[in-house]
Amino acid sequence: MSQNKKDDVTGVETTGHEWDGIEELNNPLPRWWLWTFYATIAWGVVYTILFPAWPLVNSATAGVLNWSTRGQVAERIAAVDEARAGIEARLVETDLAAIPEDEELHSYAVNAGAAVFRTHCSQCHGSGAQGAKGYPNLLDDAWLWGGARDEIAYTVRHGIRNEDDPDARYSQMPAFGDILADEEIATLVDHVQGMAQGGDPAAGPGGELYQANCAACHGETGAGMREVGAPNLTDAIWLYGGDTETLTETITNARFGVMPAWGLRLDEADVRAVATYVHQLGGGEETAPE
Amino acid sequence: MSDTQLYAAREPIFPRRVSGRFRRLKWAILIVTLGIYYVTPWIRWDRGPALPDQAVLVDMANRRFYFFWIEIWSHEFYFVAGLLIMAGLGLFLFTSALGRVWCGYACPQTVWTDLYLAVERWVEGDRNARLRLHKAPWTAHKWRLRLTKWAIWLAIGLATGGAWVFYFTDAPTLLRDIVTLNAAPVAYLTIAILTATTFVFGGFMREQVCIYMCPWPRIQGAMMEEDTLTVAYRDWRGEPRGKGLRRRKAAAQAEEVAAPEAVTRAAGPQIGGRAPVIPMPGVPNTTTGAYDAATPGDCIDCNACVNVCPMGIDIRDGQQLACITCALCIDACDEVMEKIGKPRGLIDYLALSDAPRERAGGTPRAAWRHLIRPRNALYLALWSLVGAGLVFALFIRSEIEMTVAPVRNPTFVTLSDGTIRNTYDIRLRNKQGEPRDFALSLVSEADLAIELEGLEGTITEVPADTQRLQRVYVTAAPGSEAATSAETALRFWAEDIASGERAHRDTVFNGQEN
Numbered sequence: 044m045s046q047n048k049k050d051d052v053t054g055v056e057t058t059g060h061e062w063d064g065i066e067e068l069n070n071p072l073p074r075w076w077l078w079t080f081y082a083t084i085a086w087g088v089v090y091t092i093l094f095p096a097w098p099l100v101n102s103a104t105a106g107v108l109n110w111s112t113r114g115q116v117a118e119r120i121a122a123v124d125e126a127r128a129g130i131e132a133r134l135v136e137t138d139l140a141a142i143p144e145d146e147e148l149h150s151y152a153v154n155a156g157a158a159v160f161r162t163h164c165s166q167c168h169g170s171g172a173q174g175a176k177g178y179p180n181l182l183d184d185a186w187l188w189g190g191a192r193d194e195i196a197y198t199v200r201h202g203i204r205n206e207d208d209p210d211a212r213y214s215q216m217p218a219f220g221d222i223l224a225d226e227e228i229a230t231l232v233d234h235v236q237g238m239a240q241g242g243d244p245a246a247g248p249g250g251e252l253y254q255a256n257c258a259a260c261h262g263e264t265g266a267g268m269r270e271v272g273a274p275n276l277t278d279a280i281w282l283y284g285g286d287t288e289t290l291t292e293t294i295t296n297a298r299f300g301v302m303p304a305w306g307l308r309l310d311e312a313d314v315r316a317v318a319t320y321v322h323q324l325g326g327g328e329e330t331a332p333e
Numbered sequence: 334m335s336d337t338q339l340y341a342a343r344e345p346i347f348p349r350r351v352s353g354r355f356r357r358l359k360w361a362i363l364i365v366t367l368g369i370y371y372v373t374p375w376i377r378w379d380r381g382p383a384l385p386d387q388a389v390l391v392d393m394a395n396r397r398f399y400f401f402w403i404e405i406w407s408h409e410f411y412f413v414a415g416l417l418i419m420a421g422l423g424l425f426l427f428t429s430a431l432g433r434v435w436c437g438y439a440c441p442q443t444v445w446t447d448l449y450l451a452v453e454r455w456v457e458g459d460r461n462a463r464l465r466l467h468k469a470p471w472t473a474h475k476w477r478l479r480l481t482k483w484a485i486w487l488a489i490g491l492a493t494g495g496a497w498v499f500y501f502t503d504a505p506t507l508l509r510d511i512v513t514l515n516a517a518p519v520a521y522l523t524i525a526i527l528t529a530t531t532f533v534f535g536g537f538m539r540e541q542v543c544i545y546m547c548p549w550p551r552i553q554g555a556m557m558e559e560d561t562l563t564v565a566y567r568d569w570r571g572e573p574r575g576k577g578l579r580r581r582k583a584a585a586q587a588e589e590v591a592a593p594e595a596v597t598r599a600a601g602p603q604i605g606g607r608a609p610v611i612p613m614p615g616v617p618n619t620t621t622g623a624y625d626a627a628t629p630g631d632c633i634d635c636n637a638c639v640n641v642c643p644m645g646i647d648i649r650d651g652q653q654l655a656c657i658t659c660a661l662c663i664d665a666c667d668e669v670m671e672k673i674g675k676p677r678g679l680i681d682y683l684a685l686s687d688a689p690r691e692r693a694g695g696t697p698r699a700a701w702r703h704l705i706r707p708r709n710a711l712y713l714a715l716w717s718l719v720g721a722g723l724v725f726a727l728f729i730r731s732e733i734e735m736t737v738a739p740v741r742n743p744t745f746v747t748l749s750d751g752t753i754r755n756t757y758d759i760r761l762r763n764k765q766g767e768p769r770d771f772a773l774s775l776v777s778e779a780d781l782a783i784e785l786e787g788l789e790g791t792i793t794e795v796p797a798d799t800q801r802l803q804r805v806y807v808t809a810a811p812g813s814e815a816a817t818s819a820e821t822a823l824r825f826w827a828e829d830i831a832s833g834e835r836a837h838r839d840t841v842f843n844g845q846e847n
Contacts, residue, residue: 073545143787169742169743170742171740171742171743173742173743173746180746182743182746182754182756183746183747183748183749183754184748184749185748185749275749278749278750278751279747279748279749279750279751279811280747280748280749323786323787325746325754325756325786325804325806326748
């Protein structure tokens with residue numbers, strides 16, 4: 044090794060590097076620093092042996108411990124599932140109507156149901172459950188097929204007009220464009236709009252048409268019929284809209300709203316959780332009204 | 334081969350025992366600070382059945398901080414931030430006024446090193462005995478003394494690490510769990526790490542921590558000014574030193590010839606316990622013989638100040654980075670001055686501005702007069718302002734903590750009879766140890782009705798030490814003014830049924846504007 048020159052002022056050897064007359068001193072390192080440095084090298088070697096490290100063509104060395112981030116995630120998910128197994132079992136066993144009596148279970152069901160809702164339901168019903176045209180608002184007190192916990196759970200489990208599930212809720216409104224003349228439909232639209240404002244369901248020519256064609260499902264008073272999912276025509280809520288144009292389209296072509304049968308894709312605990320969640324959004328019914 | 338060493342060993346320091354007013358002050362501070370540290374977790378404070386009864390507790394899991402009658406939740410972290418700002422300003426104030434007084438008296442590194450030195454002195458004897466023991470071969474006697482010392486150090490370290498974990502969970506329970514090996518692994522790990530750092534920092538690294546690891550000496554140097562009090566040597570009174578006058582004179586002449594070496598000593602790379610000497614401006618270099626060699630000064634060169642120094646430095650070289658201003662050299666020198674019948678204060682708390690005046694024959698200025706300066710007053714004012722603000726904030730903290738968040742998705746819901754409904758998330762906090770009932774009501778110029786989700790009536794119970802989210806529905810009758818206007822002001826009231834305390838929040842009701 045070549046002998047570098049010593050700095051006059053400090054008496055320390057220089058590294059021989061020089062920039063514009065400024066020379067670098069070769070001061071010693073503290074021993075603890077050196078040993079720490081060596082330790083990091085040793086650590087690095089051990090680490091690459093134990094853990095996935097060296098990139099290969101299509102993968103990387105797996106490491107002696109066979110550890111992976113994916114495996115860790117699977118482990119943690121399994122641990123969470125295991126921790127929840129007890130309360131999930133309770134959720135499945137408990138009668139839906141009795142869930143609110145168990146504060147812990149109710150809180151769990153509502154929070155789990157909220158997560159299920161955001162994942163699977165919010166695409167149609169909206170993140171705030173406020174619905175959209177053709178997709179019912181779940182916050183209000185109007186229910187097409189029933190707003191008790193059991194009824195909501197049934198709707199979630201089997202869906203609506205869903206061919207994959209024979210138990211799905213099913214009904215079909217006729218397309219009156221094939222049955223009634225255009226003027227008759229116009230009269231009927233007028234009459235239905237009047238009913239929503241409190242008009243007599245049987246009065247006038249519109250009343251006659253209504254009683255003959257619509258009352259079978261929507262009821263003589265227009266209050267709807269939940270057995271067939273027929274909406275109440277006398278309240279302030281419209282599923283597709285209450286203006287003349289929309290109503291004309293509804294009566295002429297009919298509607299065919301569908302909902303997936305979530306029982307085919309979610310487990311029973313999730314179905315019950317989301318039913319509990321929807322029920323407590325502000326419109327849930329304790330028992331179906333007479 | 335290069336003759337450059339990769340490593341330079343620490344030169345051990347054996348501070349001599351000293352007594353005097355600063356030593357007594359340091360003992361007092363040591364006892365008080367360590368006493369507070371070790372005893373605090375064991376103080377009990379009754380807060381009711383649902384809350385911990387430990388006076389000072391940092392509950393990480395539940396994000397609660399308990400300090401006697403004060404309880405701080407995570408959303409009130411600004412109290413902690415305020416305390417940190419006060420701590421910062423306090424350090425500015427003390428550094429500006431008294432230099433590195435924190436380092437010398439209150440820094441844990443100083444306090445624990447002091448305690449470890451006391452143990453060392455008790456086991457192995459004073460400076461000379463320790464020096465002899467250091468040089469002695471490893472006999473059974475030396476082993477016995479060393480092992481005794483290390484065992485006591487380790488016990489102190491263990492107590493230090495042990496006391497720390499007690500601040501984070503119920504102390505008596507944790508102690509039982511630790512002894513029966515049932516405590517959480519993190520508790521053992523924390524104790525092990527703190528035991529090791531205390532043992533190594535206090536027993537072996539000592540002044541190296543201050544010189545190499547701590548940034549504070551560098552920061553503080555920038556915060557001092559001419560009137561900052563710091564430990565200094567009255568060279569105008571002490572020089573030339575009484576002992577070895579002739580020898581020093583010869584050395585001074587020799588140094589003039591070999592000047593490069595002298596510079597080397599002052600500014601060379603300092604490794605192993607000796608930090609660079611930074612001479613005070615305006616103080617003549619004492620090694621160059623600028624004083625009249627004929628009339629000896631007060632310093633008799635007894636080296637008492639060097640022997641007692643825990644940093645192993647010579648204060649007579651001037652102010653320097655390694656000096657933590659522990660003032661033990663003042664005690665040591667005063668003792669000697671008294672013995673030889675000279676006035677005390679050859680080494681003293683001095684400000685830089687004292688040097689020229691005293692050198693010109695001026696009388697020493699009282700130390701406290703240095704403290705009254707605009708800068709100190711400003712720091713004190715800022716410090717007090719933040720402190721007063723915190724106390725004020727603590728007292729105006731509402732007993733009822735309520736937040737109201739209107740649900741905006743959607744802003745309103747039309748019910749089947751045409752009623753317009755708004756939903757609000759009301760969060761109520763109960764910091765007390767018992768459940769509290771709150772009655773919720775609303776006040777508005779419009780005719781609005783209130784309903785609580787899942788409850789009959791308007792009373793909601795918030796369990797002890799929790800926050801409750803209560804969803805509240807407010808409805809306006811079909812066609813009413815509130816139902817048909819975009820915004821209607823309303824105010825929610827929450828009333829603690831038991832105490833009658835009330836709190837309110839203002840918000841708006843959204844209707845369907847036609």
